[in-house]
Amino acid sequence: MLTIAGRGGGRFCDGVSRRDFLRIGGLAMGGLTMPQVLRAEGAGGQPIGKSVIMVFLAGGPPHLDMFDLKPEAPAGIRGDYRPIETDVPGLMICEHMPRLARMMGRFALIRSLVGAGGEHSAGQCLTGYRDPISRVQGGRPSLGAIVSRLKGPVHADVPPFVGLSPRVGHPPWANPGDPGYLGLAHAPFTPFRGEKPAPNQDNSEAGSSGMSLDERTIVPARLGGRRALLAQLDGYRRGLDRSEVLRSMDGFTQRAFDILASRRVFEALDVTREDPRVRARYGIGDMNLEDDGPPCCMDHFLMARRLVEAGVRVVTIGFGRWDTHADNFGSNAKRIPKLDIALSALVEDLHQRGLDRDVSVVVWGEFGRTPVINAQAGRDHWPAVNFALLAGGGIRTGQVIGSTDKQGAHAKDRPITFQNVFATLYHNLGIDPATQVSDRGGRPMSLLDEREPIRELV
Numbered sequence: 434m435l436t437i438a439g440r441g442g443g444r445f446c447d448g449v450s451r452r453d454f455l456r457i458g459g460l461a462m463g464g465l466t467m468p469q470v471l472r473a474e475g476a477g478g479q480p481i482g483k484s485v486i487m488v489f490l491a492g493g494p495p496h497l498d499m500f501d502l503k504p505e506a507p508a509g510i511r512g513d514y515r516p517i518e519t520d521v522p523g524l525m526i527c528e529h530m531p532r533l534a535r536m537m538g539r540f541a542l543i544r545s546l547v548g549a550g551g552e553h554s555a556g557q558c559l560t561g562y563r564d565p566i567s568r569v570q571g572g573r574p575s576l577g578a579i580v581s582r583l584k585g586p587v588h589a590d591v592p593p594f595v596g597l598s599p600r601v602g603h604p605p606w607a608n609p610g611d612p613g614y615l616g617l618a619h620a621p622f623t624p625f626r627g628e629k630p631a632p633n634q635d636n637s638e639a640g641s642s643g644m645s646l647d648e649r650t651i652v653p654a655r656l657g658g659r660r661a662l663l664a665q666l667d668g669y670r671r672g673l674d675r676s677e678v679l680r681s682m683d684g685f686t687q688r689a690f691d692i693l694a695s696r697r698v699f700e701a702l703d704v705t706r707e708d709p710r711v712r713a714r715y716g717i718g719d720m721n722l723e724d725d726g727p728p729c730c731m732d733h734f735l736m737a738r739r740l741v742e743a744g745v746r747v748v749t750i751g752f753g754r755w756d757t758h759a760d761n762f763g764s765n766a767k768r769i770p771k772l773d774i775a776l777s778a779l780v781e782d783l784h785q786r787g788l789d790r791d792v793s794v795v796v797w798g799e800f801g802r803t804p805v806i807n808a809q810a811g812r813d814h815w816p817a818v819n820f821a822l823l824a825g826g827g828i829r830t831g832q833v834i835g836s837t838d839k840q841g842a843h844a845k846d847r848p849i850t851f852q853n854v855f856a857t858l859y860h861n862l863g864i865d866p867a868t869q870v871s872d873r874g875g876r877p878m879s880l881l882d883e884r885e886p887i888r889e890l891v
Contacts (some may be wrong), residue, residue: 458816483826484741484792485576487749487774488734489555489598490798491606491726491758492756495812496820497804497841498765499527499818501544510804510840521831529769532777538831539780539789541823541890545835545844546684548851549800549816553756554605555598558797559749560613561881564605567613571872575610576855577747578619579880580862587744590695595740596621596752597733602725609749614872621749624702634877680697685770701739704732711735711782716774719767726754729768734775738782741792746862755798759809772796779824793826793861795854804840818844819853828890852883 485627495512497503502516502525516525519537526534533540556562559575567573574582577594586593596609612619643788700706718731729752737748752775753768776796783789801819802812818837824830835847856866859880866884869877 474502475870483793484746484748485580485793485795485826485858485862486737486741486779487558487576487747488794488796489606489751490753490755490796491555491601491603491771492553492754492798493800493814494755494798494801494820495757495761495765496544496801496818496837497812498606498761498802499530499843500542500820501665501837502527503804503839503841506804506840509806512806513538514766521833524833527769529766530773530806532773536777536780539784539824541828541830542833543821543823543835543849543854543887544818544833544837545846545848546797546821546851546854547817547844547848548817549819551814551816552605552799553603554799555608555751556605556611557799557851559608559610561852570614570878572611572613572616574613574619574870575621575749576858577610577621578612578615579859579870580746580864581612581619582615583864584746584862587746587821588697591697591744592622593746594619594621595745595747596623596749597625597730597736598623598727598749599625599730601727601751605749606726606754607610609751610747610798610857614878615870616873621747622698624698624770669887697743701743702736703725703747704739706733707735714774714778716771716778717856718775726756727751729753729771729775731771734779735782738779738786738788738792741788742786750789757802757811758813759811761802761806761811762860763810776822783825789825789829791825793828794824796823797805797821797854801841804842815842817842821849823857823890826858828857828861832889834887834889849887852881853885853887856881856884857886857890860891 497510498512499515502514503511504516505511515528517528517531517534518525519534521537524537524542525539550557550565552564554564556567559577560567560573561576562570562573577596581593582801584593594610598609601607609621609623612621697824705713712732712735715731715735718729722830733752733832740748752772755765755768757764776794780789780794783794798819800814800816803815805812807813818841835849836845837843838845859866859868864880866881866886867879868878872878
């Protein structure tokens with residue numbers, strides 16, 4: 434097993450240790466060594482150049498305070514935020530999202546997403562199936578795993594599916610996309626699955642500005658280590674190329690080495706290579722000091738764009754902890770603007786690079802939140818209705834699909850299910866939603882039970 438070690442130290446919002454180590458046989462891919470995973474993978478499909486970036490808002494984002502405000506509702510329902518106009522006539526969204534408001538013409542907003550479960554889990558947003566149903570059916574594969582199975586890699590040294598969610602205290606929120614009955618051959622490549630992020634106690638790298646430590650301010654200290662790591666990889670590779678070691682490896686082990694030593698992957702993950710002006714548009718995130726949810730890591734949005742450019746077909750991101758049973762308005766007044774900055778930068782970036790028809794973006798959470806504000810100024814779980822925000826992939830944007838009643842409690846018209854969204858994403862990827870794959874027992878399993886894409890979008 435090849436181990437490449439660097440400096441010691443702590444961990445930050447990207448979940449990567451400052452020790453910066455890679456082990457060719459053991460980088461996280463569902464618990465197996467990478468050669469074992471690749472050995473199980475089999476032949477891949479032909480690339481078509483389509484991809485998906487899925488952003489999961491862990492904990493249940495408040496639909497009534499983000500994309501479905503009810504300013505005429507009673508005070509105990511309407512909340513503290515005011516709606517603002519967007520570039521789509523008649524569409525108003527939260528005042529804390531001014532950047533998105535100026536470009537909602539590039540999005541499609543679903544206000545009537547129904548059928549959510551009550552579980553605090555990313556599962557339904559990743560598979561289209563509630564967790565209890567998924568378990569009964571042998572573990573439904575995530576969208577990324579399905580795409581890995583049906584399309585395979587674009588490049589031999591680039592994984593088709595990457596999960597950027599770091600490990601957090603509540604594991605179902607950190608799920609990057611389980612492969613289910615397709616097996617670990619189609620698990621996501623997870624570069625940030627070390628220990629959960631932890632704050633820097635001495636803040637010594639924050640600089641003289643007094644700015645709190647985050648993924649932006651740690652870059653100067655980490656950059657040297659990352660470059661040294663690449664140099665070590667190059668040295669090991671040159672040495673191995675001159676030896677009999679690689680020639681003695683089987684094909685799967687050689688491919689594992691190719692992925693881990695690939696400049697495509699490392700350069701895509703290294704956002705310090707990006708034009709500083711572009712990176713600045715993605716903003717500065719934070720470190721979530723609560724131990725069970727993901728931080729708001731803005732760099733993950735930029736990494737996602739760089740990864741799809743490198744040939745990754747599906748990228749998943751976990752962004753923020755949205756379980757606001759108390760202080761819903763105070764905490765979200767800090768969190769919503771971070772989503773506004775990172776998401777608007779991503780979609781703007783995709784358009785400027787001509788990727789908007791090839792890359793689909795979907796943003797959602799496991800359920801909505803209660804219309805009635807509780808005694809702790811919070812909103813509780815509300816599976817009855819939720820929102821989804823989509824962009825790119827060639828869909829028809831600049832529109833709102835569905836509506837809710839006066840209190841935002843139930844879908845008033847055009848209910849849309851999670852599986853309708855998945856059928857649309859599969860359509861964008863060039864995959865027939867009626868396709869079947871085999872489970873572990875060789876039985877044919879349909880990708881979805883509801884296979885109709887959202888007609889207004891396609």
